Amino acid sequence: MNSRADQLKAFDRLLTIMDELREKCPWDKKQTLQSLRHLTIEETYELGDAILENDLNEVKKELGDVLLHIVFYSKIGSETNDFDIADVCHTICDKLVSRHPHIYGDVTVENEEDVKRNWENLKLKEGKKSVLEGVPNGLPALVKANRIQDKVSGVGFDWEKPEQVWEKVQEELSEFQNEVQDNNKAKMEAEFGDVMFSMVNYARFLDINPENALERTNKKFIRRFQYLEAKAKEMGKSLKDMTLEEMDVFWEEAKTFNQTS
Missing domain, CATH: 1.10.287.1080 (MazG-like)
Structure with a gap:
């Protein structure tokens, strides 16, 4: 892993590149808080997908995309003298310190629920x-x-x-x-x-994240249905021309084809 000095150097490099892009790139120059909003939402969902798939290399890439947006918003804020990246960092640091009196104060906690x-x-x-x-x-x-x-x-x-x-x-x-x-x-x-x-x-009481659970089922269904589509194509058939009984054969195959699905 990189040292703290290397980490700070890498972050400084990102800030420098952001300054250059904002000054020289036609697309970056025209962006606003509002125009970036929907892109940020998309990047966050892509990060969520990578985490669900446990693809750590992809997680690293998507984290970079999200971080870029944070830096981008901060750069725009600095141009109107409302805030910059230092203000953003100090604001979250101050909040973390104030919200953790059991670490930075004299409050005692017994467990996560107390926190x-x-x-x-x-x-x-x-x-x-x-x-x-x-x-x-x-x-x-x-x-x-x-x-x-x-x-x-x-x-x-x-x-x-x-x-x-x-x-x-x-x-x-x-x-x-x-x-x-x-x-x-x-x-x-x-x-x-x-x-x-x-x-x-009920899911919360069982320590199950309902969004993650449903999305895993979505992904599982997609994999199995695409297996069904592929098998139908191999047979030269269209799904709409197959009976439910015929499709069910391949659906059951899909369950055993990939046990992780």
Whole structure:
């Protein structure tokens, strides 16, 4: 691994390149905070994919892309004298120090849950009106549900045992089925949302990240379906011309073709 001096030198190199690109490159010169936003979101998802695949070389590359965006935003901020990369670093450092009084102060904690409770309570003392203010509006619904539940848990609003949460799941499933039988679309959607929210909560109690779990299943389905498509192509057939029974043969093959899938 590189020494701290080499790490700082590499970061300085990135800052220098960013200065040069902002001055000389037509594309980089025209970028704004707003124009970069959607690209940053894409890069973050690409990083997430690399982490799920446990492709560490790709993780390294994607981290570089995300870091570039942080430096880019900071460069734009410096041009309007609002903030620069030093301000960004100092701001997060100051927050980390203030949010970890058990490291930089005289507070004693017993475990991770104590740390999380302290974190949320400190944010309220800093002026936050709600523990849920830190949940971005733009998060995908599944991720947002998990963050909401994690946040309120940090201030003690939570179930005590996983069994209680599972009972809630069963209750919500029953209510959903009742609305399905009545065929009331609006109420069906509302109850389905409750089912998903309770399942996310149950996953949290089991220490399962629901977003990761669902994305792994997405990837697994894609691999198996593409295997099915390849086999159909080998036979000179189109999937739409195959029966479900024919497709199921290859679907079962796909499960054993790659045990990691």
